[in-house]
Amino acid sequence: MKIIIGEGSCGIAAGARKVREALLNQRAQSEQKLVIGKTGCIGMCFLEPIVDLYTDEGQLLSRLVRVKESDAKRIYSAALDGDLSEVKDLVISKDDASFLEKQTRIALRHCGLIDPEDISAYIASDGYKALEKTIKSMTPEDVIETIKISGLAGRGGAGFPTWFKWNAARKAIGEVKYLICNADEGDPGAFMDRAVIESDPHALIEGMLIAAYAIGASKAFVYVRAEYPLAIVRLEKALAEARAKNLLGENILGSNFSCDIKIKAGAGAFVCGEETALIESLEGSRGMPRLKPPFPAEKGFTNAPSNINNVETFANVAWIILNGGEAFAAMGTETSKGTKVFALTGKVKRGGLVEIPMGLTLRDVIFDIGGGIRDGGTFKAVQMGGPSGGCIPEHLLDTQIDYKALASTGAIMGSGGMVVMDEKTCMVKMARFFLDFTAKESCGKCVPCRIGTKRMHELLVNITEGRGRPGDIELLLELSNGVKAGALCGLGQTAPNPVLTTVRYFKDEYEAHINKTCPAHECEALKKFSIDAQKCKGCTMCARQCPVSAIKGEVRAAHVIDQDKCIKCGACLALCKFGAVVSM
């Protein structure tokens, strides 16, 4: 039997490496040495650390979840004896296992199943066959035609047809052409690209090489977020292994196609997700967007024709070449083909990575796969597309996952962040959160974005801190339109979306804040603490601990909070053993 540990960033953060050490310890003490291997992220982040038991032939016998170091002894002995009853309590439940069963995995096809640091594992799962097929039997035009038939669109968020970009770069005139992979996943709450690189780096490399062949690029870069150290390490290793096997570099597989891929680590700037800003950054400058046209396909990196795609887009390419464009296009809706990966997080029971065919509804993803809202909460909204996207309310849960359908709600498909919120999430504070982000991340080139987002953030701070005034909502909308119209790049053009969608669907919350109440009871400044006279035993604990002496009352008599003195620190609420302090 083989023991395989899930070692993506999520698993490691949850303690996977400690589990590995403990298992290695067990092996050191044992006569029989079982294989202890690693894999990437299977996407079930809520169950990490995960340990899989495989037969020697590679068949999954059992998946153990939420494993602790202290479980290592019985896991090792169960694997030795082949008697899984010893670890019965760790085996994944049927309900949790359904998380995977409802998915269709193409971009994530190998994630959590193969060792990301071993090229032979990738090759054994049909890896690099698509590259071989491309080089040996297809012209660049054939490749572009196949991608056109597949309907693959940019998975970074904009959803622009991939074949169109490739074709433009192919037709552009230039001695050297560049291919760039955008792995600068800056959307807070999204980690799809990181998981693909950490768990299946060769799928990215193979997809990039096929694209490079199609457009005629001989040099390629992967621009990775600096916050993803493990992804960089694994990608470096994968590139070295591919190079050693002549799958990368000069005369790939003996053909006259040559292309090398280099890693460039980003330095932390959300705007660099915008393609022209990314090019500026690759050139060593401040990442400020350029005017388009000229588009990167004509004048990109060092003014040479360049093509930029996102990690997930590339991760689909090898599958499409092997299975045909029609097979990919058979999934999805009229306007959105194939599958999409989402990072499902927030107040959902089962959070993690989800890949589903386009056309499923938001309800399918959040309730069927994600298991609904955790801790007995009720669904309020789902945020899609991060700072460029919006919040979709309950009555639109049956919206299909489709570029057009999602755009009609005011949100966007986005790169795949899907953050679920319950009734305790304040939507105004949510909008404030995103505007704080965009105001900080605005590069400063366009005045409407630089100053507009700042002013919008100030208004939202005022509203959430009890200083909102009538007319603020209208002012926010006016500023939103100004920023949208006056910004050069996608960051500014979409920055008002979180405000626009929350005003559209949750205007009552804004109005309530202006009237000094936060319906979700989240905004500190708008909280009101009071003492339930029925429950108060008069223990005096709260009165003694109140930092501003706002609580008065006799011993064994109900206490009262002086609202004028109260600074809303919540100390009394945390202290009261009788549940007498209530926050409103």
Place this chain on the structure above:
Amino acid sequence: MCENCQKSDLSKLTPILEEFSGDKYALISILQKAQEIYGYLPTDVIYEIAEKTSVSPAKVMGVATFYTQFRLQPIGKNLIMLCKGTACHVNGADSIERALIEELGIEDGGTTEDGLFSLKTVACLGCCSLSPVMMINEDTYGSLTPEKAKEIVRNIRLESK
């Protein structure tokens, strides 16, 4: 060159500058490697890089201040990176931040007087299922509560005494 600024050991830069010599697009990579050596980007290092790469000090400074990864001040022994991504926000990152500020007596971006801790909020560490999350140096701490966050910091303080 600045006269009053600190004197760093600039000889450590030589191998980096050699590695990237001739690559006029390598400024960010050079700054990243320099920060690995010095822990931050001292002013004299910025001037040295400008001179050796024939880029104006203003441009080097412009790049160094544009990207959040670069620091112009030394950091404490333990760098606390508190995640304020969307999932962490929804799960209460604000209360964790308040607890850390209270415990450490420093604001976001600050360093404690004893040089033991620096606090930095970051956009997303990507372990959303463990939110709220913070990283201290290489270690990740998940499912935080304000009390738990304070305790982790206190323990590190005790260990380093």
